[in-house]
Amino acid sequence: MRLLNGQPAPDHATATRAVKRLNTFERYLSVWVVCCIVAGIAIGRLAPGLVGALSRVEVSHVNLPIAVLIWLMIYPMMLRIDFAALRGVGQRPKGILIVLFVNWLVKPFSMALLGWLFFKQVFAGIIGPELGDQYLAGTIILAAAPCTAMVFVWSYLTDGDPAYTLVQVALNDLIMLVAFAPIVVFLLGVSNITVPYDVLLYSVLLYIVIPLAAGAVSRTVALRVRDPGWFEDVLLARLKPVTIAALLATLVIIFAFQGEVILGKLSHIVLIAIPLLIQVYFNSGLAYGLARWFRVPHSVAAPGALIGASNFFELAVATAISLFGLTSGATLATVVGVLVEVPVMLSVCSFCNRTQGWFAPDVQGQPMAG
Numbered sequence: 432m433r434l435l436n437g438q439p440a441p442d443h444a445t446a447t448r449a450v451k452r453l454n455t456f457e458r459y460l461s462v463w464v465v466c467c468i469v470a471g472i473a474i475g476r477l478a479p480g481l482v483g484a485l486s487r488v489e490v491s492h493v494n495l496p497i498a499v500l501i502w503l504m505i506y507p508m509m510l511r512i513d514f515a516a517l518r519g520v521g522q523r524p525k526g527i528l529i530v531l532f533v534n535w536l537v538k539p540f541s542m543a544l545l546g547w548l549f550f551k552q553v554f555a556g557i558i559g560p561e562l563g564d565q566y567l568a569g570t571i572i573l574a575a576a577p578c579t580a581m582v583f584v585w586s587y588l589t590d591g592d593p594a595y596t597l598v599q600v601a602l603n604d605l606i607m608l609v610a611f612a613p614i615v616v617f618l619l620g621v622s623n624i625t626v627p628y629d630v631l632l633y634s635v636l637l638y639i640v641i642p643l644a645a646g647a648v649s650r651t652v653a654l655r656v657r658d659p660g661w662f663e664d665v666l667l668a669r670l671k672p673v674t675i676a677a678l679l680a681t682l683v684i685i686f687a688f689q690g691e692v693i694l695g696k697l698s699h700i701v702l703i704a705i706p707l708l709i710q711v712y713f714n715s716g717l718a719y720g721l722a723r724w725f726r727v728p729h730s731v732a733a734p735g736a737l738i739g740a741s742n743f744f745e746l747a748v749a750t751a752i753s754l755f756g757l758t759s760g761a762t763l764a765t766v767v768g769v770l771v772e773v774p775v776m777l778s779v780c781s782f783c784n785r786t787q788g789w790f791a792p793d794v795q796g797q798p799m800a801g
Contacts, residue, residue, distance in 0.1 A: 435454045465681055471683040503676075513601065526595065527598065527602060527730075531606070534606075534739060542571060542574030547622060562760045564624050564766070566702075572754075575618070576611060577738060577739075582596060615750070685748070700763075703769055711779070715736045715739055718738070719733070729789075
């Protein structure tokens with residue numbers, strides 16, 4: 432099934448009855464993340480000279496090996512975005528408005544509140560004030576970056592409308608260009624965490640604007656010289672493993688730098704995961720409940736709930752590294768987001784599939800109310 436195709440495939444009815452599964456990498460992503468944690472810590476302990484050399488390869492406080500790997504993660508995602516789909520946004524506004532409300536007016540602020548509650552109050556005696564600030568910063572950065580690529584996977588698993596999911600993701604990316612930096616700066620400032628605004632803007636330019644522009648140009652050129660089938664089934668399919676491999680390699684390097692810290696604070700990973708899990712279920716439940724209240728079809732409501740729950744963790748990791756460094760608690764907090772993302776999102780997918788009867792059936796051939 433082509434997720435970026437704006438029209439249902441001819442065998443759509445058959446496809447939706449088929450058992451839908453993630454591929455091996457996606458299904459066991461949390462396992463691979465744990466393996467990368469172990470591998471990174473082992474490298475940090477066994478080859479400290481190599482780790483030190485990698486840490487010194489940087490320009491203007493940007494670690495070049497990490498920057499290259501993060502670009503390899505982000506560029507294929509941006510290549511998938513068809514901004515022409517935004518033209519249809521006005522036809523079904525309710526689903527879009529719910530997603531935007533949850534993503535930009537609820538999610539970052541609820542995460543900041545949960546982070547403050549857990550890291551500055553409940554867990555303050557365990558982690559201390561300095562790490563509390565770092566973990567709070569990392570979770571805020573994570574929540575301010577809505578998910579991009581993996582949403583298409585979650586949408587597919589819940590029989591979501593692929594064209595509408597594309598519109599939701601594309602609009603989120605455009606808003607992220609102008610809203611990500613101000614929201615992060617505001618919430619970190621309210622939390623008494625000082626962040627140089629120019630460094631954050633530089634991160635937005637490096638990890639959003641440039642790859643987004645490169646993806647848009649590359650997509651346009653590719654579709655002019657080759658047909659859409661080749662673009663989706665060949666080019667994007669070949670780039671998908673590159674994204675996952677780059678993500679895992681980034682985690683190995685990060686944990687190689689953080690090995691000593693992690694070995695002494697394994698329990699902190701569990702502590703970081705607690706507010707992350709709460710905010711995921713809170714935001715997905717809010718988006719899903721609002722969609723049901725406003726009579727949005729399930730094929731729009733389910734992807735909307737999943738977008739509200741998941742994060743663009745590649746951008747979050749990159750921003751945390753740029754602002755606070757490879758070995759910071761902020762970076763560790765964003766990486767924990769990667770660790771919990773897949774199993775949590777699969778549970779949300781399962782809930783959406785089990786509750787499809789809560790929503791009125793879509794009328795084939797008719798414009799949807801959402």
